[in-house]
Amino acid sequence: xxxxxxxxxxxxxxxxxxxxxxxxxxxxxxxxxxxxxxxxxxxxxxxxxxxxxxxxxxxxxxxxxxxxxxxxxxxxxxxxxxxxxxxxxxxxxxxxxxxxxxxxxxxxxxxx
Amino acid sequence: xxxxxxxxxxxxxxxxxxxxxxxxxxxxxxxxxxxxxxxxxxxxxxxxxxxxxxxxxxxxxxxxxxxxxxxxxxxxxxxxxxxxxxxxxxxxxxxxxxxxxxxxxxxxxxxxxx
Numbered sequence: 001x002x003x004x005x006x007x008x009x010x011x012x013x014x015x016x017x018x019x020x021x022x023x024x025x026x027x028x029x030x031x032x033x034x035x036x037x038x039x040x041x042x043x044x045x046x047x048x049x050x051x052x053x054x055x056x057x058x059x060x061x062x063x064x065x066x067x068x069x070x071x072x073x074x075x076x077x078x079x080x081x082x083x084x085x086x087x088x089x090x091x092x093x094x095x096x097x098x099x100x101x102x103x104x105x106x107x108x109x110x111x112x
Numbered sequence: 113x114x115x116x117x118x119x120x121x122x123x124x125x126x127x128x129x130x131x132x133x134x135x136x137x138x139x140x141x142x143x144x145x146x147x148x149x150x151x152x153x154x155x156x157x158x159x160x161x162x163x164x165x166x167x168x169x170x171x172x173x174x175x176x177x178x179x180x181x182x183x184x185x186x187x188x189x190x191x192x193x194x195x196x197x198x199x200x201x202x203x204x205x206x207x208x209x210x211x212x213x214x215x216x217x218x219x220x221x222x223x224x225x226x
Contacts, residue, residue: 004155031212040121042201042218043156058213090155099144099205099212103155 003027004104006091012110019078021107023091030096032074034058034066036087037106043090049074050096081111115139116204118217126225131189133220135202138183142204146214147176147187150199159200160187192224 007022025032031050035043035058045058047066055066063085067075074093078085088108092101117136125131135145143164148156162169162176162185169176175188189196199221203214 033213035216040218042116042118043216045213045215048213059215092155094212097212099214100146100158100161101212101214103148103157105153105155 004091004093004102006089006104006107008107009105010108010110012112013078013081014112015081015083017078017081017111019081019109019111021076021078021089021091021109023074023076023104024072025074025093025102026072027093027095027102028071029093029102030071031094031101032068033092033094033101034064034074034076035090035092036060037090038087046076083111085109086111113138114217115142116202116215116217118200118202118220120220121218122221122223124223124225125192127194128191131187131192131196131222131224133187133189133200133202133222135185135187135217136183137185137204139204139206139215140183141206142215143207144205145176145178145185146203146205147174148201148203148216149196150201150219156201189222192222194224194226197222197224 033048034046049068091104094101146161147159150156199219202217
């Protein structure tokens, strides 16, 4: 069974801090995704990656960057956290050629 | 401009009855549609999907119907069970995008009452 693990369930950071959210998948999936989920706004794609060191912007990349140095790990970086980045962050992965994604349980991030 | 819309934020049904969740889309390039279920404090899990070459796909109690001319799909759950209470997300994917990227709707919260 595919396991997508997000390093923290809850995280509290201060405005202006650099924040790292980590995601690891154990099924050798090529594709990895970062979403944020906000009430009434569904899941919005921040960035995705279809191969090591490859990344593409999603619908709301502003204020974020990503890193994929190894196939199993996809990191989301908030360069200088702001209060409007308080949200639930979800990581997902999928096999190349398949459309369905496997999600982690999310990180609830609060920026104070 | 929201490309995938779930116009009903919530739905309440009685156990044993049918639940019908609706989803509309605007992008004609979408050729694959998925439904995910999400329980509180967990990530979404894939439920069922349908390709645009079909108009129906069934998996046990779950059936997805696609009406391409109306750009509308629906998820039917029969019979509904209390354990089906969750948030349901509709998602759509275009074949020409890299990495199987999907666009999600806002979700519909289904409550099945015993």
